[in-house]
Amino acid sequence: MKILRFTFILFFILFFIVTFNLLISAQEGNIPKSKLPKAVVEAVQKKIPGARILSAYVEREEGELRYEITAEAKGVMYAIEITANGIIREFSEEKMVGKAEVEEEKEVEGGKFYNFDSEKIGALPEGWSAYVTGRGPNSKWEIQKMEDAPSTPNVLVQVSQPRVNYHFNVAVDKNSNYSDLELSVWLKAIKGKIDQGGGLVWRFKDANNYYIARVNPLENNFRVYKVINGRRILLQSARIPLKARKWYVMRIENKGNKIVCFLDGNKYLEARDNTFKTGKIGLWTKADAVTAFDNLRVKEEKEE
Numbered sequence: 075m076k077i078l079r080f081t082f083i084l085f086f087i088l089f090f091i092v093t094f095n096l097l098i099s100a101q102e103g104n105i106p107k108s109k110l111p112k113a114v115v116e117a118v119q120k121k122i123p124g125a126r127i128l129s130a131y132v133e134r135e136e137g138e139l140r141y142e143i144t145a146e147a148k149g150v151m152y153a154i155e156i157t158a159n160g161i162i163r164e165f166s167e168e169k170m171v172g173k174a175e176v177e178e179e180k181e182v183e184g185g186k187f188y189n190f191d192s193e194k195i196g197a198l199p200e201g202w203s204a205y206v207t208g209r210g211p212n213s214k215w216e217i218q219k220m221e222d223a224p225s226t227p228n229v230l231v232q233v234s235q236p237r238v239n240y241h242f243n244v245a246v247d248k249n250s251n252y253s254d255l256e257l258s259v260w261l262k263a264i265k266g267k268i269d270q271g272g273g274l275v276w277r278f279k280d281a282n283n284y285y286i287a288r289v290n291p292l293e294n295n296f297r298v299y300k301v302i303n304g305r306r307i308l309l310q311s312a313r314i315p316l317k318a319r320k321w322y323v324m325r326i327e328n329k330g331n332k333i334v335c336f337l338d339g340n341k342y343l344e345a346r347d348n349t350f351k352t353g354k355i356g357l358w359t360k361a362d363a364v365t366a367f368d369n370l371r372v373k374e375e376k377e378e
Contacts, residue, residue, distance in 0.1 A: 103239060103268060105130045105141070113160030114141050121154070121162060122147045129293070133239040135305065144168070144293070153297075153311045168295065169312040169342070180323040180339040182258040185373025188247075190228040193217045198245065199230060202356075205244040205281040207304055210236040213243030213359075224260045224321060224368045231264070232272065235362035239268055242286075242301075243363075246278050246356035253277075253352040254375035258325035261357075263291050263318040264364040270318055272359035272367070274326055277350035285350060286358050287326055287335045287343070291316040298335050298343050300350070309333070309345040329375050 107127050118125050125147040132141050140163060143154040151168035193199045196216050204213045214234040219227045232243045255276060263270040273288030282304040289296050297311040314337070316322075325336040335343035355372050359365045 105132050111158050114156050117156050117160035135240050151313055164308050166308050182256045182371040182373050185371055188370040189225045190217055190230050201249050202245055203248050207242035207281050208240040210238035210241040215245040229366040229368045231366045232359040239361055241361050243359045246354045250354045254329040256327050256373045259370045260321050260323050260368045262321045262366045266363035268361040269363045272365040275356040275358045277353035279353050289316055291318045296337055296342050310343045312342040
């Protein structure tokens with residue numbers, strides 16, 4: 075009788091957890107403008123009079139629903155994060171990029187080079203660990219062969235596809251440690267319904283504290299964030315046309331508190347932040363984004 079009672083209680087707990095997670099997932103994702111809460115729309119109009127809401131995305135963060143809004147007014151784009159009751163958590167101008175400044179070098183020259191070609195198929199690279207920021211199961215990264223890899227035959231791919239929005243997949247070289255650095259990688263968004271693309275992680279302290287720059291073909295933007303205690307905070311954003319299943323080269327320079335971000339040799343983002351001084355390097359995707367990475371390069375920047 076005791077065993078039967080214990081089994082029933084365990085079944086009930088598991089049923090509750092699964093149902094709760096499904097309810098949360100159902101609340102999250104892209105949302106039509108017509109379905110936005112009145113308080114969210116009013117907050118946008120109060121902050122930016124005459125603004126036109128272009129897109130909206132909702133996810134649960136720190137126990138509350140938050141709406142990521144892209145809005146436009148007088149030719150200026152804005153990225154806004156608002157709670158369901160109209161409290162603005164984040165606000166920044168999203169750069170509208172015409173012709174970006176072109177740099178000669180797409181990749182970092184010299185330094186340490188990871189092309190993953192000697193790594194075991196189906197496993198993480200030796201000395202690397204997988205993490206997750208947010209909710210849901212741990213991320214899954216594996217070495218795969220890919221015919222169009224920038225350096226054949228192998229690439230590193232994030233393959234898990236959880237139905238969870240506030241879920242960031244991270245893979246980190248456990249033996250790395252850099253302060254001022256240059257960092258670059260080739261990446262290709264393969265698929266994803268909730269999210270696509272990915273990017274670079276640096277000055278990684280743990281699964282909840284690091285810098286990240288990422289591209290997203292679904293949103294057509296390039297952004298740099300800091301993650302503090304598991305919460306993403308936008309530092310700068312640029313709106314640029316992006317395509318899935320196409321290789322791009324992302325490069326980051328971080329010296330002192332100055333962060334500069336490039337895509338295919340074009341400078342798009344520049345921000346200053348003093349939160350993290352040193353840490354590990356790695357790769358990042360969000361939610362169900364399946365993304366391939368190759369030719370990761372890192373070089374320590376020396377004081378002049």
